[in-house]
Amino acid sequence: MGALSPWHIILIAIVALLLFGPNKLPELGRGFGKMFREFKDATNGNGGNTSTDEQPAIARKEINPEVTKSESGPISK
Incomplete structure (x- = not known):
């Protein structure tokens, strides 16, 4: 198989x-452009996210910051 000719591209x-x-x-x-750009960055070793069109991450608001993961059970005050 040869390369694509202009007629193939038009078709x-x-x-x-x-x-x-x-x-x-x-x-x-x-x-497709974004996909190829990300693929190229991944193959070149550029692990950082350099895309400017993505939404910034929204910070999560803690509902009850004094409760830690190690505490279990109901909270009584």
């Missing part, structure tokens, strides 16, 4: 357009 693009529609293709492209 693949037309089939993708017919299958997914023009509104879904940009979203699929972004998803």
Whole structure:
């Protein structure tokens, strides 16, 4: 098998357009781009998360901070 010619790429693009529609293709492209970027970072050894489009982590609010994991049973005051 040889390399893909421009005609093969055009045929693949037309089939993708017919299958997914023009509104879904940009979203699929972004998803594939992000997937390949993460794969490249993982294979290069860049374990850090350098993506700027992800939501920052939300800090959890402790309901009862004086209760530790070692305590068990009901709390009575």
